[in-house]
Amino acid sequence: MPHLALLIRRLRSATQLGEDDIAAVRALPLQVKAVEPETPIALEGDRPHACCIIVNGFAYRSKLTESGKRQILSFHIPGDIPDLQSLVLKTMDHDLVTISAATLAFIDHADLSRLIDTHAAVARALWRETMVDAAMFRERILNLGVRSASARMAHLLVELRQRLAEVGLVEIDDKEYRFPITQSALADALGLSTVHVNRVLQEFRSQRVLDIRKNLVKLIDVEKVVAAGEFDPAYLHLIDNSRPG
């Protein structure tokens, strides 16, 4: 599979791209790299000269507090460009790190800039990506601000399944998916302690709602998980632009 296949698929599903746009994206010079788990792609304060597309594997964005606590801001899956912002904002305001072993494709800022300047539709599509990114952050704020520990966990796990489905990495009504997350990472993403994550998880397990075992997330009773997380995919804006403005 070509390295940019998932990205292109996502961009096309959301915006109208002409054949020349697609061709220009495909023609981007890539530097492909295989990396270990827990490899920092870019760290807070860095000024990267390239953006990274996740071809294979997973990554997370995180921020550290002065007192050393880590907040995981988002998880990223194949097809994502998690550091697109470095093209425009120059300095990283958070860390980007792989979770699993991963294949990354780097596009030089210069090349990406040129593409954007010459292909307005691509620029628009990438702007849209940034906006969906922001929308997911907003939902995460809602999660942390008003929802209980169990609701947060359920929400996050359904969102991940939804996003994996979007790029075709799970069937849309598959109940389980592979995702290499530890309870401690989950805790840092949900703003909870590992101990509590463990207990919430046990409760879900015993109620036969969901389970996480060895990198395998099982939504045993999808309806219950969706309900527990109050999950409504509207904020992912999956089909938005298919309707006229």
Added chain:
Amino acid sequence: MPHLALLIRRLRSATQLGEDDIAAVRALPLQVKAVEPETPIALEGDRPHACCIIVNGFAYRSKLTESGKRQILSFHIPGDIPDLQSLVLKTMDHDLVTISAATLAFIDHADLSRLIDTHAAVARALWRETMVDAAMFRERILNLGVRSASARMAHLLVELRQRLAEVGLVEIDDKEYRFPITQSALADALGLSTVHVNRVLQEFRSQRVLDIRKNLVKLIDVEKVVAAGEFDPAYLHLIDNSRPG
């Protein structure tokens, strides 16, 4: 003062805009409207046909939970385009409401689209706005996920002062600023109960760190507030692009 003065000031401070770009922005047809406090500008599910620039007054973005709880996602000040996303994502995934009486300038999506298509630098500047927006959401996630009630409050209040200073609405080292926020709104923004906001506020007051009274936010001891909120303005990317990429 022209309606777009603050917006243009912000865009220029961050990106290189040519005279023709500025002129094109200034030439945008505006529909200016004065509105009451608590006026919904756009609600979740709406498909607006215009974007709104805050000329005067304040607004907030919020999201409701199924169980009726409100999370305030962000506050907005003059010069902001808080619903820029409606141009690209079409459907609102949250509410946008004025706090105070406000003056709003609406730009039709069609006009804005045309501007973007013809002026790449403006497109880039607006993309940048979206990215800073996302960066502020990330910081809010950090706030809600790892910081204590008092740290959250301090952080939010310093951020607001910083942003007001950025558009020249307060002097950079002014200790106080007008902002019409109730304790209950503050609670919804910070993911706390009103009762607790009240108590945290009293503690700050008695320690002579900060105070909020009648729409006037006083950072009595700015250093202490900054320290309490672990505030580092890097995420606002104020001067980022002045350095070479």
Added chain:
DNA sequence: CGATTAATTGAAATGGTTCAAGTTATGTGG
């Protein structure tokens, strides 16, 4: 001036944390 909204208070309850230990996996070098 009465009515509504915002701020304040106290007491009891709780969701989640912390600490400290133990157990189960996972991976690695010999």
Added chain:
DNA sequence: CCACATAACTTGAACCATTTCAATTAATCG
């Protein structure tokens, strides 16, 4: 492939930051 080291997960008990409930007081406004 076993033995050991390390990371991940699990458990119990005490604690505490924050919530909830239910009033009361203070502002604001027509």
